[in-house]
Amino acid sequence: MGLMSINDLVEVEGQPLVLNVDLQGEKTLDWAQRNRAELESLVATNGAVLIKGLKVVSTGQFSKLLQTIFQGPLLEYQYRSTPRTGLKGNIYTATEYHASETILQHNENAYSNEWPLRLGFLCMQPSPVGGETPIADSCKLYELIPQEIRDKFESKQLKYVRNYSDVDLPWQEVFQTSDKGEVEAFCRQKNINFEWLPGDRLRTWQINPASIVHPVSGKKVWFNQAHLFHVSSLGKDMKESLINSLGKEFLPRNVYFGDGSEIDESELQLIRDLNQDLRIKFKWEKHNLMLIDNTRFSHGREPYEGNRKILVGMSAPSGFQSI
Structure with a gap:
């Protein structure tokens, strides 16, 4: 019983590559073990399936399934930027933002100097309305961004600044500890600059590239979260409200060029718009599994109604050294 026949793989323009599986009584984990090389080849070649x-x-079964397919352990969600619930076997809930919110396209942990090469999403309960997880090709995004903007971002790099508080995420949740010494040790290990402020507050900043070279294709990939971290991503009213109440220096998160200079908001909006234009959307069905090359494909979330439960696991750590 092989992995694929001509009828198993479905390619439709504007849709993700679909693999239809007929287990014919075979256990899911046995099927994954037998076909893991072909599955990895599909993800490496296509970027998403x-x-x-x-x-x-179950969560435990999902964890074992991803470890089998990715041929390695799953990663802890460290240096967090969004609220999630940790489950068994390093499986996490998808970002727990309100159902009415859109989560913009992003490559997981692209604000950090370490990220997972592989992601697995499992639909345990699809929402009746909305709730799609669009994906977009970050290699294509790189090619579409005007060269003068690419050159500026690549030469200057990006400085991510975070102030941890109840407005966004407290540092105890981000670093999963209340021990300042552990936070400082983590920051030093990951080349994250830090500063303790009055009132037991913490500020961190780090400088990372705007793009990377894909490890397989050798193509440039737009790999950063400037469009997401910048305060303008919250909309004009929220941006002005936060700046007026907190001051720009104390925003929960913001991003600058590596030399500390401001980024033109119109350029960030252009990047957001291009990313939206590249989105590939599909309707979740129960038990659907999506495997992603996180270096190549970004993902997001559409608003939804009703109940929705999407789980995620991350594997294969990669990264670069911050400057």
Whole structure:
């Protein structure tokens, strides 16, 4: 019983590559073990694949499934930027923002100097309305961004600044500890600059590139979260409200060029618009599994109604040294 026949793989323009699986009584983990090399090849070649027909009924089973496919342990969600709930086997809930909010396209942990090469998303409960997880090709995004903007971002790099508080995420949640010494040790290890402020507050900043070279294709990839971290991503009213109440220096998160200079908001908006234009959307179905090359494909979330439960696991750590 092989992985694929001509009828198993479905390619439709504007949709993710779909692999239809007929287990024919075979256990899901046995199927994954037998076909893991072909599955990795599919992800490496195509960047993303949506698998239909598997039966994954528990968090523990999902963790074992991803470890089998990715041929390695799953990663802890460290240096957090969004609220999630940790489950069994380093499986996490998808970002727990309000159902009415849109989560913009992003490559996981692209604000950091370390990120997972592989992501696995499992739909345990699709929302009745909305709730899609669009994906977008970050290699194509790089090619579409005007060269003068690319050159500026690549030469100057990006400085991510975070102030931790209840307005966004407290540092105890981001670093998963209340021990300042552990926070400082983590920051030193990851080349994150830090400063303790009055009132037990913490500020961090780090400088990272705007793009990377894809490890397989050798193509440039737009790999950063400037469009997401910048205060303008919150909209004009929220941006002005936060600046007026907190001051620009104390915004929960913001991003500058590596030399500390301001980024033109119109350039960030252009990048957001291009990313939106590249989105590939599909409707989740129960038990759907999506495997992603996180270096190549970004992901986001559409607003939704009703209940929705999407789980995620991350594997294969990669990174570069910050400057």
